[in-house]
Amino acid sequence: MSLDKDTVRKVASLARIKMSDEELDKYGPQLNNIIGFVEQLAEVDTDNVEPLPSPVDIALRLREDVVNDGGCAEDVLANAPEEMEDFYVVPKVVE
Amino acid sequence: MAQLIQGNTGEWEIVIGMEVHAQVTVQSKLFSGASTEFGASPNSQVSLVDAAMPGMLPVLNEKCVEQAVRTGLGLNAKINTYSVFERKNYFYPDLPQGYQISQFLHPIVGTGEIEIDLPDGSVKTIGITRLHLEQDAGKSLHDQHPSKSFVDLNRSGCALMEIVSEPDIRGAEEAAAYLSKLRMILQYLGTCNGNMEEGSMRADVNVSVRKPGDELGTRCEIKNVNSVKAVQMAIDYESRRQVEIIEDGGSIKQETRLWDPNKGETRSMRSKEEAHDYRYFPDPDLLPLEFEQSWVDEIKQTLPELPDEKKHRFMQSYGLGTYDASVLIAARARADYFESVANDRDAKMAANWVINELLGVLNKNGKELEDSPISAEQLGGLIDLIADDTISGKIAKDVFADMFETGKDPAAIVEEKGLKQVTDTGAIEAIVDEVIAENPDNVEQYRSGKDKLFGFFVGQVMKKSQGKANPAVVNDLLKKKLS
Structure with a gap:
């Protein structure tokens, strides 16, 4: 599998990365190199093999339903570029 | 009784599938310990996990899993003891992670079915495709400022159950019946409060039209339909729009449309199209969710009597008609109230008094059954007075009005006002x-x-x-x- 320039452009746009034509020409082949490397794995026969979610045989940890977090609006908003009355303020996003 | 649309080229059938998002009734969020309570001040119920700060890890709330299983059992559905959380990737300011943790290939609940009650008294089975657990997004306010949006993440990370139906629904009336029944089941189970005004239950409606007997047509997904009435109006509008386009020689484009309740129309959300590439993959922060069938069986033991069972029992053991039974089971509290009144008394009489008199006067006064000034014991007492000929049915209505006004016992009112029936x-x-x-x-x-x-x-x-x-x-x- 090899990605053409339009696909690379789409991947970049889905990841919200702005790329010029020159950059697409530069990064497209690099991305294809990585894909080529990963594709070697496809050569291994994995028929009838269940996916392995974790190399360690442990179960998912669950937590009890108790409220023990939150109440820290100040901390949560500390890095916000803009805030007002404890809201995050962002450029208008509605259509 | 499928609802058909009369077009210029004959009749059209409306085909509908629904996706309902129901907020899970729990104290804390799906993957964090922040509160889920409605109406708190902005960003006061946000943990660093919900705000997607670097290095924060999600830890699954076990009560959410139990509630999802309980709901699945209530929908007569297959429970999957193995399910997987995946990341659904998209960008929006109220989604700080840049992805929603959801379930995709392996949902926690598989196929099931519920019965819906139609206005003509008939019953129809609607298939459930699946139910999965996922995170809710935050809330954006767009009307506070001319060029800015305000974001509150309190809802971000709250647990939702997305319940997807098969395209078995034909027309607005069936869609309304489906939504009402689903809400009733969730409320009986105690897994979602069903409050559509507060957004605890939201519906997306997939609508397509076809000539009866034809293949399925191309569907449009309508978002932002937030009441039973809006569901009906949106379906009426959208199906007519599609028929007009097809009859004018056009074709339907599969797209997401927004219901505008003020204008009473659906309109295209073009920007959503480009983004419809979610690149799902298993969330590397979470292992697959696995539990024992025996735990599912334990939960099953604790299920309450569900609306349909209750309805059938009311009809059989109390001899009520479908209509009366349906009205009485619409809310659990109402059914319980009726059963206290009917206890050892004439059940039809009890049903009559609860439905025609009590619910009528409560409705007129804008009150809920919970605020009724007349307790079930008092109403039962009134019926006893009629049954033993102390008062006539006609006088009973006056006594009832007095009880509603004063909250006094019926016997006391009869005594005070000298209303005893003359049988001499x-x-x-x-x-x-x-x-x-x-x-x-x-x-x-x-x-x-x-x-x-x-x-x-x-x-x-x-x-x-x-x-x-x-x-x-x-x-x-x-x-x-x-x-």
Whole structure:
């Protein structure tokens, strides 16, 4: 599998990365190199093999339903570029 | 009773599938310990996990899993003891992670079905495709500022159950019945409060049209439909729009459309199209969710009697009709109230008083059953007074009005106001004689065959007795004396 320039452009746009034509020409082949490397794995026969979610045989940890977090609006908003009355303020996003 | 649309080229059938997002009733969020309570001040219920700060890890709330299983059982669905959380990737300011943790290939609940009740009294089965757990997004306010949006992440990370139906729904009426029934089941189970105004339950509606018997048409997904009424209006609008386009020679484009309740129309959300590439993959922060079938069985033991079972039991053991039974089971509290009233009494009479009198007057006063000034015991007491002939049904209505006003016991009101029914034949006979003596003309007409006048005599006797004469005794005596 090899990605053409339009696909690379789409991947970049889905990841919200702005790329010029020159950059697409530069990064497209690099991305294809990585894909080529990963594709070697496809050569291994994995028929009838269940996916392995974790190399360690442990179960998912669950937590009890108790409220023990939150109440820290100040901390949560500390890095916000803009805030007002404890809201995050962002450029208008509605259509 | 599928609803058909009459177009210029014949009849069209509306095909609908629904995706309902129901907020899970729990104290804390799906993957964090922040509170889920509605209406808190902005960003006060946000943990660093919900704000997607670097290095924060999600830890699954076990109660959310239990509630999802409970709901699945209530939908007669297959419970998957193995399910996987995946990342659904997209960008929006109210989604700080840049992805929503959801379930995709392996949902926690598989296929099931529910019965819906249609207005003509018939019942239809609607298939459930799946139910999965996922995170809710935050909330954006767009009307506070001309060029800015305000974001509150309190809802971000709250647990949702997305319940997807099969495209079995035909028309707005069935869609409304489906939504109502689903909400009722969730409320009975205690897994979602079903409050559509607060957004605890939201519906996306997939609509397509076709000529009856044809293949499925291209569908449009309508978002932002937030009440049962809006669902009906949106379907009516959207199906007509599609029929018009097809009949004008056009074709339907598969897209997401937004319901605008102010304008009463759906419109395209073009920007959503480009983004419809979610690149799902298993969330590397979370292992697959696995549990034992025995745990599912334990939960099953704790399920309450569900609306349909209750309805059937009310019809069988109380002898109620479908309509009365459906009204009584619409809310669990209402069904419980009725059962207390009906306990050891005439059930049909109890149903009548609860539905026609109590619910009627509560509705008129804008009150809920929970705020009823008349308790189930008091209403039962009133019925007892009718049953043992202490008061007539007619007087009972006055006593009932008094009870609603004052909250007093029926026996006390009857005593206080001297409303006890006169069953003493001698006393009633005197009144009957009086009435006959005062109306010789009518007596003559009645005897010469004008049967309808009988009611006039009954009315006169009741009037003279101030409504307290036992109607059965009055009838007997009048019949005897007038013949």
